[in-house]
Amino acid sequence: MKAIANLGLLLALLSSTALADVKLPALFSDGLVFQQGKPLTIWGWAAADEDVSVRFAGQTQVTRADLDGKWRVTLDAIPANAEPQEMTIAGKNTVTLKNLLVGEVWICSGQSNMQWMVSQAANAQQEIAGANFPQIRMFNVERVTSQTPLDDVKGSWKEANPQNVGQFSAVGYFFGRHLHQVLKVPVGLINTSWGGTRIEAWTSRESLEERPCAAQMLSDWEGVKKNWDAAAENTKFEAAKTAWQAEVKKINDENAKLPADKKVRAPSAPRPPDDPNKTQHHPAVLFNAMVAPLIPYSVQGAIWYQGESNQKRAFQYQELLPNMINDWRTRWNSELSFYIVQLASFGNSLPITKDAGVPDTWAELQEAQYLTTITLPKTGLAVTNDIGEEKDIHPKNKQEVGRRLALWALAKDYNRPNTVFSGPMFKNSVIEGNKVRLQFDHIGGGLKVRGGGELKHFQIAGEDQKWVWAQAKIENNEVIVSSDAVAAPVGVRYAWAAWPEGANLINAEGLPATSFRTDEFIPSTLGVVSPYQEVMKAQAR
Numbered sequence: 331m332k333a334i335a336n337l338g339l340l341l342a343l344l345s346s347t348a349l350a351d352v353k354l355p356a357l358f359s360d361g362l363v364f365q366q367g368k369p370l371t372i373w374g375w376a377a378a379d380e381d382v383s384v385r386f387a388g389q390t391q392v393t394r395a396d397l398d399g400k401w402r403v404t405l406d407a408i409p410a411n412a413e414p415q416e417m418t419i420a421g422k423n424t425v426t427l428k429n430l431l432v433g434e435v436w437i438c439s440g441q442s443n444m445q446w447m448v449s450q451a452a453n454a455q456q457e458i459a460g461a462n463f464p465q466i467r468m469f470n471v472e473r474v475t476s477q478t479p480l481d482d483v484k485g486s487w488k489e490a491n492p493q494n495v496g497q498f499s500a501v502g503y504f505f506g507r508h509l510h511q512v513l514k515v516p517v518g519l520i521n522t523s524w525g526g527t528r529i530e531a532w533t534s535r536e537s538l539e540e541r542p543c544a545a546q547m548l549s550d551w552e553g554v555k556k557n558w559d560a561a562a563e564n565t566k567f568e569a570a571k572t573a574w575q576a577e578v579k580k581i582n583d584e585n586a587k588l589p590a591d592k593k594v595r596a597p598s599a600p601r602p603p604d605d606p607n608k609t610q611h612h613p614a615v616l617f618n619a620m621v622a623p624l625i626p627y628s629v630q631g632a633i634w635y636q637g638e639s640n641q642k643r644a645f646q647y648q649e650l651l652p653n654m655i656n657d658w659r660t661r662w663n664s665e666l667s668f669y670i671v672q673l674a675s676f677g678n679s680l681p682i683t684k685d686a687g688v689p690d691t692w693a694e695l696q697e698a699q700y701l702t703t704i705t706l707p708k709t710g711l712a713v714t715n716d717i718g719e720e721k722d723i724h725p726k727n728k729q730e731v732g733r734r735l736a737l738w739a740l741a742k743d744y745n746r747p748n749t750v751f752s753g754p755m756f757k758n759s760v761i762e763g764n765k766v767r768l769q770f771d772h773i774g775g776g777l778k779v780r781g782g783g784e785l786k787h788f789q790i791a792g793e794d795q796k797w798v799w800a801q802a803k804i805e806n807n808e809v810i811v812s813s814d815a816v817a818a819p820v821g822v823r824y825a826w827a828a829w830p831e832g833a834n835l836i837n838a839e840g841l842p843a844t845s846f847r848t849d850e851f852i853p854s855t856l857g858v859v860s861p862y863q864e865v866m867k868a869q870a871r
Contacts, residue, residue, distance in 0.1 A: 352376045352421040357627050360428045361487035363467050363518025365435040365628040366410040368664075373402040373626075376421045386417040387432075395421075408432055410515040412465050431465060433516030434509060435629045436739075438502035439532065439621070440636035442525030443671070443724055443731075448503055449496035452726040461495035465515075466506050468498045471522040475610050476619035483623045487518075499523060501635055501671070504732025505739075512740060520629070522620045527610050528639045528861070529650050532621060535614040537657040543649045547860040548613060554606045554862070563603035570600040611861070621658070630743060631667030631708075632658065633735050637695045638673060638723060642864040644694035644855040651702045655709065669710040669738045672699045672844060674725050675718030678828035682720070686789040687797025689854035692828030696845050697853075704755070710738035713753050716780070716842040720829055734841070750774040753841030759822060759848040766790065766822045766848070768809040775838030777804045785809065786832035789823045792816050795851055797823070809835070821849025 354374040364370055372384050376395040383392045384403045391403035411432040419425045438444055448457055472484035488494040495503060499521040506517040524531075530538060530547065538544040578596045585593040606612060640647045655668050678692050696715075703711040712734035719725045737751035752772040760767045770777065779785055785802035790813050800813045800822070811822045825833035825845035835843040858864060 351423045352380070352382055352419055352425055354419060354425060354427075355482045355623065356485050357469065357483070357520075357624065358417075358419075358427060359486055360430075361467055361489065362427070362430055362469070363435055363487075363516050364408070364430065364432045365518075365630055366432050366515065367407050368628045368630075369407050370405040370628050371402060371626045372405065372417075372419070373400070374419065375399045376401055380421045382419065382421045384417070384419050386430075387411070387415060410434075412516050431467070431516035431518070433465070433518065434513065435518040435520065435627075436502075436506065437624070437629055437632035437666075438499050438505070438519050438521045438523065439632060440523050440634050440671075441527045441639055442523075443638070443674075444499055444501055444521070444523040444633075444635040445525050446500050446724055446728065447496060448498050448500045448728075450724070450726070451500040451504075451728040453729075454496070457729075458492050458496050461490050461492055463490040463507060463510060466490035466503070466510050466517050466519070468494075468502065468506075468519040468521055470497065470499075471520065471620050471624075473524045473610070474619045475608060475612070475615040477607070477612075477615060479618045479622040481623055483522075483620060500728035501731050501735070502633065504729045505633055505735045506732075508733050508736035509739060509744075512736075512746070513744060520624060520627075522616075522624065523635075524610055524616060524620070526639055527616060527636070529636060529647065529654055530613040531611055531616040532636070533614060533650070533654040534617050534622075534657050534661070537653055537660075538613055541649060541653055543646050543859055544613070545859075546863070550860045550862045551606065551612060558606055560603070560605065567600060567603050574600055617657075622661075625661050626663065629662070629666065631669065631739070633669050633671070635671040635731070637699060641673075641678075641691040641695040642855060643858050643861070644691050644698050645853050645857075646855070646859050647695055647698040648701055651698060652706050655702070655706060665708055667708050667710075667739065667743050668706075669712060669735050670699050670703060671712045671731055671735065672696050672714060674714040674731075675716070675720075675825075675829050675833075676723050676725075677720040680828070682829055682831070686799050687791065687795070688827070690827050691855055693826045693845055694853050694855050697847065700755070700844050700846065708742070710735075710742065711752070711755075711844060712738065713842050713844045715825055715830060715833060715845060716836075718829070750837070750839040750841065754835060754837055754843035756824075756844070756846035756848070761819060764817050764819065765810055765812040766819050768811060768822065768848070770807075770809075770843070772841075773807055773837050774841070777807050777809065778836050778838050779804065780834040780836045780840075780842075783834075786834050787825050787827070787830045789826065790816050790819050791821050791849065792818050793820055821847060821851065823847040823849070 378397050380395045382401045393403050395401040414429040417427040467487045502519045506519045510517045581596045703709045717727045740746040741749040741751040754770040757771045758769045788800045788802040789797045790800040791797040798815045800811045802811045
């Protein structure tokens with residue numbers, strides 16, 4: 331009994347010692363990059379009432395952990411420094427962080443096109459072999475979900491070298507590389523992204539609850555969670571899988587008797603049931619697990635590549651995107667710069683139609699992104715409708731995506747006033763008889779036609795909303811649009827399609843014009859405010 335008691339005392343002492351250790355979030359680890367020119371907040375845990383000191387770059391700050399063992403200090407802003415430094419955090423134990431740089435730090439977030447790695451991008455082998463940028467560091471946040479905000483993430487800082495860079499976000503890396511090569515300072519990139527996810531998952535629950543457009547969505551999720559029956563869903567899945575296997579066998583047996591050009595493709599396997607309590611699609615769960623723990627790490631801004639999974643609720647996205655941006659800014663207590671990749675052109679898994687006036691959710695989502703950037707301060711839009719791939723939602727030319735995002739940052743954040751950072755953006759329209767005159771911002775050295783020839787993918791309509799393809803020409807850096815079939819036009823659309831084949835309006839610097847519309851006709855996604863409504867709408871067709 332005495333031995334057991336002594337063992338218990340030893341375990342208690344060991345536990346007490348462990349609790350007393352000064353600990354830091356995963357972000358504060360060897361190889362990190364701090365943001366230059368802004369106060370640096372450092373935080374962590376220790377024993378309750380434990381004194382903690384932080385020493386870095388000639389500064390020392392002392393604080394005391396609160397009753398929950400949490401502590402925080404703020405260091406004065408420091409300039410960029412490419413020489414590796416050390417930081418010492420001391421309480422009852424001492425933690426030393428090594429190889430720390432100071433430069434520019436950016437959040438890289440969104441869904442699969444942000445998650446897409448350098449190893450999956452164009453010229454991957456060449457890019458990986460040529461990655462010799464020890465001053466570019468990336469922190470990949472492990473993908474997890476949580477119904478409540480967490481206080482830490484899993485991940486580590488890695489240098490951009492051939493051993494590591496293949497696992498970097500391609501868009502993030504090429505964005506950071508361009509900044510590094512121009513600014514000549516270290517660049518830190520925090521990649522927090524997850525393929526197939528929706529914007530509401532990246533937004534806090536509190537801010538969603540303040541938006542009327544999100545009320546139905548939140549209510550639907552609560553209903554689905556309440557009625558979730560895992561056993562029943564698994565039974566349905568197993569039945570569907572058995573039926574699928576039988577169908578695949580039947581098709582394979584029949585294909586074996588057919589020539590190669592007559593073979594039929596087997597259907598995709600059914601997806602396992604998605605527990606609404608654990609899924610990455612649930613509102614706020616990615617904010618809780620993959621964004622909240624990063625706050626208040628000092629950053630310059632964020633780049634965002636997302637929207638594919640929200641396209642069927644594109645009109646709602648006009649509110650959800652600025653809401654998320656403002657939510658992040660409020661929580662960081664900083665008007666972070668926020669640069670958005672407009673969805674690249676893509677066939678959208680639908681037959682490509684040559685008709686004008688076809689409702690297009692992809693174009694409506696692009697419009698929501700465009701409207702956000704012309705109404706919300708310190709935002710920008712990297713237009714990519716010229717570098718998409720018809721049959722691949724993940725275009726491989728991530729180098730140009732990163733470069734276009736970097737142009738916005740260089741012009742707006744880093745005082746490079748001569749940088750042409752955007753292609754033409756619709757500004758105003760004037761109806762003159764049977765013609766519509768279009769004016770643009772960001773024309774750079776002037777409006778041009780990519781490859782020469784005629785402007786393409788403009789359409790025009792009158793009050794009857796019957797759209798026809800239009801003739802368009804550049805005149806005095808404006809575009810004049812008309813059609814003999816429309817005597818009294820009320821609206822023009824450009825590149826208004828998921829796959830706007832041939833759209834070719836650019837500026838002299840080669841940057842493409844964003845898709846746009848001048849009409850005020852009701853969009854096809856108006857009123858669709860929940861993912862469960864998307865399903866019902868599809869079934870009703």
